Amino acid sequence: GAVVSQHPSRVICKSGTSVKIECRSLDFQATTMFWYRQFPKQSLMLMATSNEGSKATYEQGVEKDKFLINHASLTLSTLTVTSAHPEDSSFYICSASMGRVNTEAFFGQGTRLTVV
Amino acid sequence: DAKTTQPTSMDCAEGRAANLPCNHSTISGNEYVYWYRQIHSQGPQYIIHGLKNNETNEMASLIITEDRKSSTLILPHATLRDTAVYYCIVRVDDYKLSFGAGTTVTVRA
Numbered sequence: 071g072a073v074v075s076q077h078p079s080r081v082i083c084k085s086g087t088s089v090k091i092e093c094r095s096l097d098f099q100a101t102t103m104f105w106y107r108q109f110p111k112q113s114l115m116l117m118a119t120s121n122e123g124s125k126a127t128y129e130q131g132v133e134k135d136k137f138l139i140n141h142a143s144l145t146l147s148t149l150t151v152t153s154a155h156p157e158d159s160s161f162y163i164c165s166a167s168m169g170r171v172n173t174e175a176f177f178g179q180g181t182r183l184t185v186v
Numbered sequence: 187d188a189k190t191t192q193p194t195s196m197d198c199a200e201g202r203a204a205n206l207p208c209n210h211s212t213i214s215g216n217e218y219v220y221w222y223r224q225i226h227s228q229g230p231q232y233i234i235h236g237l238k239n240n241e242t243n244e245m246a247s248l249i250i251t252e253d254r255k256s257s258t259l260i261l262p263h264a265t266l267r268d269t270a271v272y273y274c275i276v277r278v279d280d281y282k283l284s285f286g287a288g289t290t291v292t293v294r295a
Contacts, residue, residue: 114224
């Protein structure tokens with residue numbers, strides 16, 4: 071299947087700092103990318119949907135000013151967690167889709183964020 | 187999107203077929219059934235998807251009932267590396283995937 075690369079795989083940051091996570095589709099053009107968050111022993115929760123060149127659509131309860139999403143090209147989307155706090159510690163996962171009907175979405179390997 | 191119901195957990199014997207059921211009784215005509223799995227601390231991995239016909243690929247088979255209200259994912263020869271959480275998801279054309287709790291499958295030697 072297609073490859074989606076997420077970087078970094080693991081990051082530790084101090085409270086109050088910002089962290090940027092990158093998601094790249096390596097062998098296809100992703101018109102749509104999705105960002106998920108997963109807490110321990112829970113399922114994935116969709117945070118936002120981003121389409122190349124337009125603003126992201128956030129799910130209810132997700133603060134758009136705290137989780138900044140940029141999808142500047144067809145192969146790259148970034149999620150910036152601003153002013154991170156310990157409760158933001160989680161597993162963040164991106165997925166990318168070619169945006170055609172009846173096509174699967176491919177997932178990155180995830181980023182483990184720990185805020186200390 | 188239509189909701190899905192899956193068993194919380196299943197045990198399977200290594201080398202045997204694993205049959206994972208999923209109910210999606212409110213599925214509508216344009217919704218596809220997708221299966222993903224997540225091995226611990228990794229991103230989900232795509233397995234297979236279908237609309238109304240049965241599908242097979244190198245990983246698994248997907249059997250969808252005629253009324254489309256349920257489906258079964260079949261792993262033909264389960265291995266220890268198939269131990270994972272398996273998610274059955276129905277999806278409309280907006281490409282969004284909403285994950286439920288899934289089925290925790292444990293393959294035992």
